[in-house]
Amino acid sequence: MAVAELTSPATGAYTKTTGRLHPSQLSLSSTRLSDQLRRSFRPIPRSRNVKITCSVKYGLFFLCCQVQVPTVPAEREELKSKPECYGVFCLTYDLKAEEETRSWKKLINIAVSGAAGMISNHLLFKLASGEVFGPDQPIALKLLGSERSRQALEGVAMELEDSLFPLLREVSIGIDPYEVFQDVEWALLIGAKPRGPGMERADLLDINGQIFAEQGKALNAVASRNVKVIVVGNPCNTNALICLKNAPNIPAKNFHALTRLDENRAKCQLALKAGVFYDKVSNMTIWGNHSTTQVPDFLNARINGVPVTEVIKDRKWLEEEFTETVQKRGGLLIQKWGRSSAASTAVSIVDAIKSLVTPTPEGDWFSSGVYTNGNPYGITQDIVFSMPCRSKGDGDYELVKDVIFDDYLWKRISKSEAELLAEKRCVAHLTGEGIAFCDLPEDTMLPGEM
Numbered sequence: 001m002a003v004a005e006l007t008s009p010a011t012g013a014y015t016k017t018t019g020r021l022h023p024s025q026l027s028l029s030s031t032r033l034s035d036q037l038r039r040s041f042r043p044i045p046r047s048r049n050v051k052i053t054c055s056v057k058y059g060l061f062f063l064c065c066q067v068q069v070p071t072v073p074a075e076r077e078e079l080k081s082k083p084e085c086y087g088v089f090c091l092t093y094d095l096k097a098e099e100e101t102r103s104w105k106k107l108i109n110i111a112v113s114g115a116a117g118m119i120s121n122h123l124l125f126k127l128a129s130g131e132v133f134g135p136d137q138p139i140a141l142k143l144l145g146s147e148r149s150r151q152a153l154e155g156v157a158m159e160l161e162d163s164l165f166p167l168l169r170e171v172s173i174g175i176d177p178y179e180v181f182q183d184v185e186w187a188l189l190i191g192a193k194p195r196g197p198g199m200e201r202a203d204l205l206d207i208n209g210q211i212f213a214e215q216g217k218a219l220n221a222v223a224s225r226n227v228k229v230i231v232v233g234n235p236c237n238t239n240a241l242i243c244l245k246n247a248p249n250i251p252a253k254n255f256h257a258l259t260r261l262d263e264n265r266a267k268c269q270l271a272l273k274a275g276v277f278y279d280k281v282s283n284m285t286i287w288g289n290h291s292t293t294q295v296p297d298f299l300n301a302r303i304n305g306v307p308v309t310e311v312i313k314d315r316k317w318l319e320e321e322f323t324e325t326v327q328k329r330g331g332l333l334i335q336k337w338g339r340s341s342a343a344s345t346a347v348s349i350v351d352a353i354k355s356l357v358t359p360t361p362e363g364d365w366f367s368s369g370v371y372t373n374g375n376p377y378g379i380t381q382d383i384v385f386s387m388p389c390r391s392k393g394d395g396d397y398e399l400v401k402d403v404i405f406d407d408y409l410w411k412r413i414s415k416s417e418a419e420l421l422a423e424k425r426c427v428a429h430l431t432g433e434g435i436a437f438c439d440l441p442e443d444t445m446l447p448g449e450m
């Protein structure tokens, strides 16, 4: 801990201001006093780890306060500038005291990028309600937006304020990932540029890849060393690869590309065909890329514990109609509704997080786009590929070993693998692997795109 004396001009990051308080403020409770002090001494960062001790000095008129802050390595000091808290969330809570009285868990920091976008508009309220991390888990939301969405971010924060969520303890907003990602334990990376009319897939890979390269670097510099990252912004597999390559100090295993929406869609279609409620469908894997080359695996999936192929005997339907319906579901939804699947995507992000923080039911698994190094299936190393995972509920996962393959499944998986390898060559300049060379096999649309 570094100690700073606030009443005298001193050296150090937080001691440039000399501040004074009127004795009337002495009657404030310790939390309010601490809050007042933070306002009076602007350079004091809002952090749970800052300790403020005050005593009356210079007669009765001024307070002399000491601020203790954790020592930050010199190279990170620059990066650790103050994130911008929002409105009511700038009030300081004595979390420790509340944890004792209410047995609440330690606050967790969650960053959400693209926070002013459509998916986040559903997701943030689910996170704040306790639906995701549990009813005894206080959270801090750190909202990252683009320059253009600055005002909109404030609007989102206002709605969060007005919702009076008891578990939502802090909200900060910003457009600099180095500020917003400070100490985050979860990073939900949703923000990305949409594919504009006439834009080549290669252009989208480059434009969005740059966003994820920068965010990877920022996570590497300032996030918790064990941060879990879920990349949603498309093309999410390759964006996740770019992100992890730019964050060498964070385990590659901690990065996920969201394919849970595809899994949920596949379960729904199988349930519909078999005439069962969708909770009867289990062991559903989406293999590969979150694009139309994705492979919804009916060979290993089960209905009421029985292999799908024994329940739905129409193999042609499974190979053709079922597969295509899942792959193109997002596009159809846009056609019908004129909007993309923001709500069900938010639900699937919740599912993806819950799958990592709760133990996977015995015998079941879930799909996630994860790093292929060390995979037991023979899929090429060093890409992000959707595969079947199980978790003990500790945030980590292991790949499922007991899955079967046939020629059809392998052929489809290989096609998605080839596409991801081509995408990887296309972004070599962003992963530190030399000069990019773009030879995408075909311009596969992303689920959700027209």
Ligand SMILES: NC(=O)c1ccc[n+]([C@@H]2O[C@H](COP(=O)([O-])OP(=O)(O)OC[C@H]3O[C@@H](n4cnc5c(N)ncnc54)[C@H](O)[C@@H]3O)[C@@H](O)[C@H]2O)c1
Residues within 6 Å of the ligand: 113, 114, 115, 116, 117, 118, 119, 120, 144, 145, 146, 148, 149, 190, 191, 192, 193, 194, 211, 231, 232, 233, 234, 235, 236, 257, 258, 259, 260, 261, 262, 290, 340, 341, 342, 345, 448
């Ligand atoms: N993986 C999936 O299953 C899945 C499903 C649906 C949508 N998506 C993808 O999710 C992304 C977001 O979708 P949406 O409907 O919320 O889009 P949206 O356009 O409503 O919101 C995106 C937001 O991101 C912001 N943004 C842009 N660049 C940013 C940056 N560098 N940093 C932070 N924020 C930035 C924009 O200002 C905007 O507010 C898209 O790329 C979409 O294709 C993925």
